[in-house]
Amino acid sequence: MSERLPSAAPGPDPMPISGTPADAPVAVPPTGRGALARGEARLAWGLLAPTLAIVSAVVILPLLAIFWISVKPVQLSDLRPPEFVLREDLRRIEAPGDEGAWRFRLRNSSPDRALRDVSFSDVVPPGLTLGPLPAPCAVNGGTLTCRFGEVPGGWRETLEIPATATDAFDPARDPDETPAVTEAQATSVLTDTTFTLENFARILDGEEFLSVLWATVFYTVFGTVGAIVMGLFAALLLDRSFKGQGLLRGLYLFPYVAPVIAVAFAWIILFDPFSGSANALLVQMGVTSEAINFFGARPLALIMVTVFEIWRYFPLSFLFILARMQSIDADMYEAADMDGASPFQQFAWLSLPQLLGILSVLFLLRFIWTFNKFDDIFLLTGGNAGTRTLTVNVYEQAFAVSNIGAGAAVAVVIFACLLLFSAFFFRFISREEGL
Amino acid sequence: MTVRSGIVTGALLGAAWLVTLSVTVAVVLSFATGGAFRPSVLLSALWGAAAGAGLVVRPGRGAPVAAGVAILAVCLMPLGPMQAGPEVGWPAALTGVAILAAAFVLALRPTLAGLVPGENDRHAFEAAVIRFLTGFGYIFFTAIVAIPFWVMLVTSTKNRAELVTNPLDLSIDLSKGTGLFRSYVELFADFNFGTYLLNSAFISVVTVLVTLAFAIPGAYAVARLRFAGRAAFSRSILLIYMVPMIVLALPIYIAFSVTGLRNSMIGILLIYPVTTIPVALYMLQGYFRGLPAEVEEAGLMDGLNRLQVIWKITLPLSLPALASVSLYVFMIAWNEFLLAFMLLDDPSKFTLTRGIASLNSSEIPRQHLMAGSVIATVPIMALFLGLEKFMTKGLAAGSVKG
Numbered sequence: 001m002s003e004r005l006p007s008a009a010p011g012p013d014p015m016p017i018s019g020t021p022a023d024a025p026v027a028v029p030p031t032g033r034g035a036l037a038r039g040e041a042r043l044a045w046g047l048l049a050p051t052l053a054i055v056s057a058v059v060i061l062p063l064l065a066i067f068w069i070s071v072k073p074v075q076l077s078d079l080r081p082p083e084f085v086l087r088e089d090l091r092r093i094e095a096p097g098d099e100g101a102w103r104f105r106l107r108n109s110s111p112d113r114a115l116r117d118v119s120f121s122d123v124v125p126p127g128l129t130l131g132p133l134p135a136p137c138a139v140n141g142g143t144l145t146c147r148f149g150e151v152p153g154g155w156r157e158t159l160e161i162p163a164t165a166t167d168a169f170d171p172a173r174d175p176d177e178t179p180a181v182t183e184a185q186a187t188s189v190l191t192d193t194t195f196t197l198e199n200f201a202r203i204l205d206g207e208e209f210l211s212v213l214w215a216t217v218f219y220t221v222f223g224t225v226g227a228i229v230m231g232l233f234a235a236l237l238l239d240r241s242f243k244g245q246g247l248l249r250g251l252y253l254f255p256y257v258a259p260v261i262a263v264a265f266a267w268i269i270l271f272d273p274f275s276g277s278a279n280a281l282l283v284q285m286g287v288t289s290e291a292i293n294f295f296g297a298r299p300l301a302l303i304m305v306t307v308f309e310i311w312r313y314f315p316l317s318f319l320f321i322l323a324r325m326q327s328i329d330a331d332m333y334e335a336a337d338m339d340g341a342s343p344f345q346q347f348a349w350l351s352l353p354q355l356l357g358i359l360s361v362l363f364l365l366r367f368i369w370t371f372n373k374f375d376d377i378f379l380l381t382g383g384n385a386g387t388r389t390l391t392v393n394v395y396e397q398a399f400a401v402s403n404i405g406a407g408a409a410v411a412v413v414i415f416a417c418l419l420l421f422s423a424f425f426f427r428f429i430s431r432e433e434g435l
Numbered sequence: 436m437t438v439r440s441g442i443v444t445g446a447l448l449g450a451a452w453l454v455t456l457s458v459t460v461a462v463v464l465s466f467a468t469g470g471a472f473r474p475s476v477l478l479s480a481l482w483g484a485a486a487g488a489g490l491v492v493r494p495g496r497g498a499p500v501a502a503g504v505a506i507l508a509v510c511l512m513p514l515g516p517m518q519a520g521p522e523v524g525w526p527a528a529l530t531g532v533a534i535l536a537a538a539f540v541l542a543l544r545p546t547l548a549g550l551v552p553g554e555n556d557r558h559a560f561e562a563a564v565i566r567f568l569t570g571f572g573y574i575f576f577t578a579i580v581a582i583p584f585w586v587m588l589v590t591s592t593k594n595r596a597e598l599v600t601n602p603l604d605l606s607i608d609l610s611k612g613t614g615l616f617r618s619y620v621e622l623f624a625d626f627n628f629g630t631y632l633l634n635s636a637f638i639s640v641v642t643v644l645v646t647l648a649f650a651i652p653g654a655y656a657v658a659r660l661r662f663a664g665r666a667a668f669s670r671s672i673l674l675i676y677m678v679p680m681i682v683l684a685l686p687i688y689i690a691f692s693v694t695g696l697r698n699s700m701i702g703i704l705l706i707y708p709v710t711t712i713p714v715a716l717y718m719l720q721g722y723f724r725g726l727p728a729e730v731e732e733a734g735l736m737d738g739l740n741r742l743q744v745i746w747k748i749t750l751p752l753s754l755p756a757l758a759s760v761s762l763y764v765f766m767i768a769w770n771e772f773l774l775a776f777m778l779l780d781d782p783s784k785f786t787l788t789r790g791i792a793s794l795n796s797s798e799i800p801r802q803h804l805m806a807g808s809v810i811a812t813v814p815i816m817a818l819f820l821g822l823e824k825f826m827t828k829g830l831a832a833g834s835v836k837g
Contacts, residue, residue, distance in 0.1 A: 041662035043741055047652035048668070051712055054649065058709040059675055062686035069686065079692045190689070237572040248573070250823050254580055257819050259770040261788045262808035266587040269801055272602075277586060280602040281462060284471045284520070311579060342557035343565055372679030375772050391681045398685055411682040422677055426670065 066415070069408035073196045074189050076402035082110030082153070084118055084184035088175050091160065093128075096169045101160040102128065104146075104180070112153035115184040121145040122180035127169030131162030199409035203397065216371065216389040219306050223370045226310035228362055231317025232355075236347075238318070239325045249322075256315040264379035267308055271295060301385035305377050309370060317362055324358040325351070364425050368418065390414050439560045441491045441552040448567050449487015450480040452543050453506075455571055457516040459578065460535045466585075468527055469604025471520030479516035482509055483539070490543060492552050503540040507532055542570055584812075591618050591806035598801065618806035626803070627782060628810060631790035635769055635811075638703055638786055642768040643761045645708040646715045650760070653712075654719035655745055659728070669720070675713045680773055688777050698781045706774055711764045718763070722756035723749065759825045762818065769815050787811040 033041075085107050092100030102125075108115050122144050124130060130139060137146040137159070146159065203209060238249055255263060271278045271294040279291045294304050328351065336346050374391040377383060383392035390410060398407025436443055457474035464472045486502040509515045510532035517535055519528035546566045549559050589605045590598065592615040597604070607615065622628040656662070657669055687706060688697070696702035726749065734744045750757070775789040785793065791807040 037661070040660050044656040044660035044662040044665075047656035047660070051649045051653040051716065054709055055675065055712060058687070058706060059678060059683060062683045062690070063678070065686035065689070066682060069689070079689060081693075190693075233572060234576055237569060237576065246823070248577070250820055251580055252576055253819070254584060254816070257766060257815060258584070259772070259788055259791075259808075259811045259815065261770075261772050261791050262587065262812045263583060265791070265795065265804055265808055266583045266590075269590055269805065270583055270586045275599055275602045277466065277602050277605055281465060284465065284603060285461070285473050311583075343561045345557075368677050372677070372681075374679065374681040379772075391679055394681050394685060404685070404689065407685055411685060414679060414682055418677055418679070422674060425677075 063415070066408050066411045069190070069405055070199055070412045071195045071197065072189060072405050073194065073198065074404040074408075076399065076404055078113070078189045079404070081186040081188055082108055082113040082115055083186070084115055084120075084182050085109050086120055086180050086182050088122065088180055090125075090163075090175050093163065093165050093169070095171050096127070096165050096167045098165045100163060100165075102130070102163045102175065103161075104159040106148075106155075106157045106159065108151050108153060108155040110153050113189070114150055114152050114187055115155075116150045116187060118149065118151050118182075118184045119145065119147040120180045120182040123178040125169075125173065125175050125178075127166050129164045129166055131164070133161060134159055137161070196405070199403070199405040200412075202403075202406050203393070203409050203413070211386065212388050212390060212393050215302055215387055218302055219309065219373075219377070219387075219389055220367060220371045222306045223309035223313070223373075224363060224366045226306065227313040227366060227370075228317045228321075228359060230310055230314035231319075231321055231362075232359075234314060234318040235321040235325055238322055252318065253315045255312045260312070260375045261379060263312065264308070264376060268295065268380060271304070295381050296385050298386045301381050301387050305380050305387050308376060308380060309373065312376065313366065313370075317366065320358055320362055321355060324355055328354050360428070364421075364428060368421050368425070371417065371421070372414075390417075437554065439555045439557070441550045441555055442488045444550055444555065444560055444563060445487040445489075445491030445547050446484035447487070448546055448563060449485070449490070449543055450483040451567055451571070452546065453479040453483025453486070453516055453539055455574060456538050456542065457535060459574055460531060460538065461517050462578070464527075464531045464534075465603050466582075466605035468523070469601045469606065470523035470527060471603075472517060472523070472531055473520065474517045475515075478514055482506060482516050486539070487543060487547065490547050491550050494547075499540045499544045502543070503536045506536040506539055510535065546570070587805050587808050587812070591802050591809050592616070593802055595800050595802070618800075618802045619810070622803060622806050622810065626790070626794070626807075627785070628787075628790060628807065630783060631785050631787045632810065632814075634700075634785060635787040636814075638700065638707065639765050639768040641704055642707040642711060643764045645704070646711045646764050647757065647761065649708065649712050650715035650719055651750070652745070654716045654723055655749060657716070658720040658723035659731070672713045672717050676717075680710065684773055684777055687774070691778060697778050698784060700784060702778055703774065703786075706778075707768050707771065710771075710774075711767050714767070715760045715764055718760050719753070719756060722753055726752055755825065758822070762822055762825055765818070766815060769811075 087105045089103055090100060091103050092098060093102075104120075106120075108118075124139065124142050124144055130144070133139065133144075134146075136148055137144060139145075144161070148157075234252055238245060238252070270276055273279060273291045273293040273296065276291075276294075278294070279288075282288045283291065292300070295301050332350055333346055336350055341349065372391060373389075374395070377387050377389060377392050378395060381387045383389075383396050388396060390413065394407045394410045394414070396407075397410055398404050438444065438447070454474075454476055457479040458476075461472040461474040464470070482505075486506065490498055490502060506516070510517060511529075515532070517532065519531060523531075546563055548563075550563055551559075585605060589607055592607055592611075594617070597608075609615075657665060657672075691697040691702050696705070730752070731744050731748055734748045735741075739747065770788065771786075772788040772792070775786045776792055779785055779789050782790075782793070787807075788811060791804065791811060794804045794807050
């Protein structure tokens with residue numbers, strides 16, 4: 001935690017500054033940036049370029065994409081582009097001399113998206129004489145070409161081209177042997193120019209949005225405060241040296257280090273209403289007469305996921321607070337002892353003020369990350385029973401309701417909140433030198 | 436009489452200790468034996484208060500023993516602080532009560548040391564309260580951390596019948612021998628967990644290498660070189676921390692669906708390092724900044740260029756930091772769930788976390804789910820405990836992220 005944000009203030013810099021050529025006739029202070037400084041900046045950007053490239057590709061582009069998608073009516077099914085599907089066969093033509101048809105069954109695989117510039121071409125099977133061609137088709141040099149232009153979603157058509165087999169016809173030959181070449185331009189809703197504000201209207205819709213907002217605020221505020229208070233308590237416990245201190249510190253970090261999916265399922269099984277040990281224990285101790293549905297009942301589920309959040313993240317707060325505590329000068333406590341301050345007074349008037357910086361930085365950072373948290377709630381309750389926070393709502397809208405556009409709209413709302421937080425964060429942290 | 440009066444303090448702390456301990460011992464014994472041990476908060480408080488006040492008044496050598504024997508005696512009557520259910524045999528019940536009495540005396544005596552029956556000064560009073568809170572804290576934190584992991588481990592060794600008959604029983608039946616590991620054998624034999632384990636290890640290691648390859652030059656540039664926009668860059672690293680994964684996951688899912696990168700290791704390996712590069716860069720630049728610049732300048736004077744300086748001087752000096760960063764990045768990649776869950780559908784490419792998610796169905800018994808969880812947890816725990824020094828440093832250095 002001793003690291004500070006690099007500030008713009010000029011500090012002692014190890015690099016030699018050079019701007020004057022060695023053989024300058026008069027000693028003039030250097031103006032502008034010299035060759036070495038430019039070279040250094042070039043090297044710096046060279047070293048940063050790979051990181052910049054990959055981060056912008058995977059962070060900046062998706063963020064822009066989110067804004068774009070949030071104003072488009074995209075459904076999950078739209079991600080598979082519509083296709084022009086063609087099947088061909090020969091009807092009633094089995095031997096030379098037969099009169100029948102060369103049949104094409106065509107359709108647009110999407111029920112609602114149109115296809116543009118739809119056409120196909122196929123080599124006329126040898127030994128087949130074609131009769132009058134239907135309107136969109138033409139034969140040119142032994143190749144049949146049919147053009148349909150734009151076809152609507154759900155379009156189906158069967159083309160039967162009358163044909164007569166001549167002696168050269170080979171019945172063993174499958175017309176598919178020279179497959180038809182199809183062409184179609186899919187109009188993807190992702191790239192066209194239809195825009196809508198319905199996504200936002202939908203997710204900001206009254207009651208549901210309020211309940212999502214309430215869950216988010218409750219989870220974020222209590223999760224953050226709880227984790228910090230517990231972390232402070234744990235840090236106070238471990239801020240002394242005794243045998244096994246390292247072991248306990250390692251143990252208390254377990255919840256944070258273990259994979260979230262493993263501990264989330266362990267909690268679900270521990271608190272299962274039918275065969276969970278926690279319920280069995282409570283019933284047996286006479287605390288409750290019937291099983292409690294910890295993750296399924298309305299106010300309790302939200303409290304439980306918040307408790308889980310506190311449980312999982314108190315180790316981090318405790319690690320940071322402990323690091324800060326151990327750097328507090330012990331002399332101060334001796335002096336306070338001499339002056340007759342009691343242990344609680346020492347904590348309140350010495351330790352807390354010293355810890356205030358790290359506590360507030362922790363609060364801001366944890367606040368933002370708790371706000372961002374998705375996995376934990378998703379695994380514990382799936383967002384049911386009043387635990388749907390904004391982040392879970394992104395998933396819910398995009399994949400459960402299959403409305404990608406609405407999911408993106410929620411993501412935009414989240415992003416707006418985060419911009420607000422981080423503006424506050426940087427304003428605050430530039431004064432507070434904790435990090 | 437105020438709270439600081441020795442008798443009142445002793446009574447309060449005695450009550451608090453006996454309530455804490457009778458609940459703790461009852462929970463531990465219930466889980467260990469599967470039998471019903473029931474603490475009574477009210478009676479515990481009453482007897483604890485009596486014992487505490489008594490110990491303050493008569494702090495002699497024999498007093499604690501007397502208090503212990505008294506607790507033991509009342510426990511055997513129906514008015515004790517902890518009662519064993521009728522199905523618990525008397526040897527177990529007696530052992531339980533003896534443990535409770537011994538723990539109570541061992542905890543209470545040092546807690547009340549230094550208290551006088553009359554009015555105490557703030558120091559003595561607060562010291563006693565703090566001694567209780569410390570003891571309580573150790574019990575509380577150890578319990579809340581250990582119980583879920585213990586449940587995970589024990590559930591994985593049971594079979595369906597055992598799980599249903601007595602959910603309270605959290606003991607490991609050692610007489611089953613190798614039968615304890617049946618779920619694990621089935622996971623590896625029938626559920627491809629060997630492949631998942633390899634996939635996870637492969638993806639995590641590659642993520643660490645790629646992350647370091649990107650983050651080391653970047654961090655060096657931010658820490659040592661001067662260029663316009665350095666401060667802004669440093670800040671934007673922090674800002675990227677703050678973008679939630681689910682917001683990025685949605686467009687990434689769309690892009691991967693359209694380009695066919697979904698369901699491929701390449702796709703995952705494209706994304707994972709990017710989620711860890713900002714963290715690694717931030718941690719490393721902090722460390723690089725702390726290295727003495729003079730050594731590097733000496734290298735430059737002796738004719739090395741910057742890249743050689745990084746390779747021959749900076750990197751060897753920062754091996755401990757590299758270890759911390761690698762471990763931390765490995766942990767992130769190993770534990771990652773959301774992207775693996777959204778982007779992988781093909782069982783041959785599952786990572787461990789994705790594999791566990793696929794076990795979460797009503798057709799698959801719960802001990803398999805827990806065995807999968809243990810398989811995912813043990814390697815990262817072993818790594819963590821083995822290299823705790825680096826890991827703790829890594830956790831503390833760059834990241835409040837979780």
